[in-house]
Amino acid sequence: xxVAGEASGDLHGANLVKAMHGIDPxxxxxxxxxxRLREAGIELMADSADMTVVGLTEVIFKLRFILKVMGQLKxxxxxxxxxLVILIDYxxxxxxxxxxxxxxxxxxxxxxxxxxxxxxxxxxDKIRKWVDKMVVIFPFEVRLYEEANVDVTFVGHPxxxxxxxxxxxxxxxxxxxxxxxxxxxxxxxxxxxxxVLKLLPEMLKASEILVEKLGSVQFVLPIADTLKMDFVSHIxxxxxxxxxxxxxDIYEAIGCADVVMVASGTxxxxxxxxxxxxxxxxxxxxxxxxxxxxxxKVDNIGIVNIITGxxxxxxxxxxxxxxxxxxxxxxxxxxxxxxxxxIKEELSKIRDKLGSPGAGERAAWLAYEMIEGN
Numbered sequence: 001x002x003v004a005g006e007a008s009g010d011l012h013g014a015n016l017v018k019a020m021h022g023i024d025p026x027x028x029x030x031x032x033x034x035x036r037l038r039e040a041g042i043e044l045m046a047d048s049a050d051m052t053v054v055g056l057t058e059v060i061f062k063l064r065f066i067l068k069v070m071g072q073l074k075x076x077x078x079x080x081x082x083x084l085v086i087l088i089d090y091x092x093x094x095x096x097x098x099x100x101x102x103x104x105x106x107x108x109x110x111x112x113x114x115x116x117x118x119x120x121x122x123x124x125d126k127i128r129k130w131v132d133k134m135v136v137i138f139p140f141e142v143r144l145y146e147e148a149n150v151d152v153t154f155v156g157h158p159x160x161x162x163x164x165x166x167x168x169x170x171x172x173x174x175x176x177x178x179x180x181x182x183x184x185x186x187x188x189x190x191x192x193x194x195x196v197l198k199l200l201p202e203m204l205k206a207s208e209i210l211v212e213k214l215g216s217v218q219f220v221l222p223i224a225d226t227l228k229m230d231f232v233s234h235i236x237x238x239x240x241x242x243x244x245x246x247x248x249d250i251y252e253a254i255g256c257a258d259v260v261m262v263a264s265g266t267x268x269x270x271x272x273x274x275x276x277x278x279x280x281x282x283x284x285x286x287x288x289x290x291x292x293x294x295x296x297k298v299d300n301i302g303i304v305n306i307i308t309g310x311x312x313x314x315x316x317x318x319x320x321x322x323x324x325x326x327x328x329x330x331x332x333x334x335x336x337x338x339x340x341x342x343i344k345e346e347l348s349k350i351r352d353k354l355g356s357p358g359a360g361e362r363a364a365w366l367a368y369e370m371i372e373g374n
Contacts (some may be wrong), residue, residue, distance in 0.1 A: 001082040002031040003073070003097060005048050005090030007191040007226045008266040010034035012112060012158045012360070013088050017042060019364030027371075030076075031086075032069065035225050045072055049226045051093070066093065074100045081106065083371045087131075088112050095123065098130040109367050111135045113145075124148045133370060135363050138307070139355065155362040156355025159266075163273040165255045172256035176220060176244050183217045183334060185210060186257035186276070187243065188267045191224035193231065195263055198283045200232070203261050204239040205323035206330070211241055213331060219243040222253035259333050259340075261326055264302055264315070272304045272313075272350050277343040279329045280304070280315045307353055312346040 004013040014036035017029055021041070030043035032051065038044055046069045051062065070093065077085070077100055085101045087094035091114030098108045110131045114123055127134060127150055134145055134152045145152035165172065173180055185207065189200040210217050221243050223232050229247055236243050246253045254260060255274045262268050264282040271278050280302040305311050314329045316322075333340050 001073070001076065001080070001084075002029050002033065002037070002042060002086040002088070003090065003094055004031075004033045004037060004088040005051050005093055007034065007048075007224055009088040009090060009112065010036045010048055010225075011162065013037050013086075014040040015158060015161065015360040016086070016088075016111060016363055016367070019360045020368055022361075023364060023368050030080075030082075031073070045069070045076070070096065073097055077101055077104055077106060083107070084109055084367060086111060086367060089114065091123065095126050095130065099126070102130040107132050107370050109133045109135070109370055111363055111367075112137055113141050124150065133366060135366060137354075137359060139353065153362075153366060154355065155366070156357070156359040157269075158359040158363075159269060159273060160351065160354055160357045161360060163251060163270050165252050165274070166249075167252055169256045172249070172252040175249070176246060176253065176256065178218050178220060178244060178256065183214060184257045185217060185219050185330060186254055186260035186262070186271075187219055187221040188254070188260055188262040188271070189221070189232075190263035190265060190267070191226045193227065195283075196227065196232065196235070199263050199281055199321070200235050201239075202281070202283070202321060202323055202326065204236065204241060204243070206261065206326035207241045207243070208239065209323055209327035210330060213327065214334070220246060220253045220257060222246045222250040224250075259330055261330060266303075268302050268304050268313075269307075269350075272347045275344055275347050277333050277340055277347070278304075278313050279326060279333070280313055281321045281326065282315065282317045283321045304347070304350065307350055308346060312343055 002013055004010050010033050013033055017040040020027055032046050032048055033042055033044055034048045051066055085106050085108045087098060087110045089112040101108050108131045113134060113136045128148055134150050136142060136152060136154050137157045139154055142152055142154050170180055178184060187203050189196045189203055207219050223229060233245055236245060254271055254276060257276055260271050260276050260278040262271055262278050262280055264280050268280055302315050304313055316325050
């Protein structure tokens with residue numbers, strides 16, 4: 001059984017499944033995932049896109065469906081008795097499933113750790129009791145688990161294998177119908193419909209300000225696989241700014257930009273690995289934000305800044321994530337060559353902090369060894 005409840009988990013899970021099939025083509029997978037895991041050949045019991053939530057308030061509206069899926073998975077654990085349960089991030093859901101699996105004597109492999117270093121560190125105790133193997137993708141996570149006597153292995157970050165471009169910046173711009181010589185701004189509003197509804201209007205209003213202030217500027221918006229083109233296009237069409245909406249070639253779309261406004265999440269790291277300066281934006285419900293203020297114990301919310309241990313790219317949170325502030329930060333980066341070059345230099349160091357390519361293959365062998373050891 002494999003369970004991935006987010007877009008990034010779907011990507012990394014699919015690569016893990018492919019690598020495990022490369023080791024043993026007879027393996028059969030089923031569980032929760034999205035488009036990529038379906039294409040990798042797993043039998044889906046539910047689509048992860050229907051289970052994705054941001055914050056406390058959104059959980060309320062999807063709770064009934066999420067609990068239904070949880071019940072189906074727990075029943076399946078009893079009936080099917082899978083040789084291995086692979087859980088990918090999505091902690092509140094997956095830790096409950098890990099507990100159920102452990103009670104049945106099943107082996108649990110957790111790939112991509114919950115952010116216990118940021119908040120709810122007490123979850124490590126649950127992980128120690130219910131997870132047989134924790135496989136992490138950030139080097140600083142190892143010490144936390146070793147100190148708690150959790151069996152942990154750092155395999156490197158799986159994005160090192162997938163974040164690359166096929167075309168030069170010039171060729172990408174030609175393919176997208178963008179003009180060479182014009183300032184290009186990327187718009188990355190997130191992979192979940194709820195965060196797109198919150199952030200994309202703010203980003204588009206900021207784009208209007210950028211056109212007014214800079215004149216010769218163009219915009220590119222790559223769409224995550226979890227989003228429908230009509231959904232995003234409908235929002236874009238409500239604003240008097242021309243935006244190239246791209247369905248495929250996401251990394252080419254990011255890579256051809258001079259600077260990007262990006263929702264906090266996996267996309268910030270993808271943008272960093274492509275070496276593109278960015279402004280990180282984070283906006284949730286007031287309840288979620290104030291609860292987060294109480295429990296979250298990190299100075300930054302952007303993983304790029306967390307990895308480097310300092311604020312190398314600006315973060316605009318809640319009320320600061322407004323069109324004027326977004327546009328002002330974008331303009332400041334574009335206007336000050338020294339600042340832009342400094343951001344690029346700091347971003348270039350991130351790759352070395354994430355290990356070496358081949359995370360999926362290393363994780364696959366660890367998982368397969370657990371199956372063989374049963």
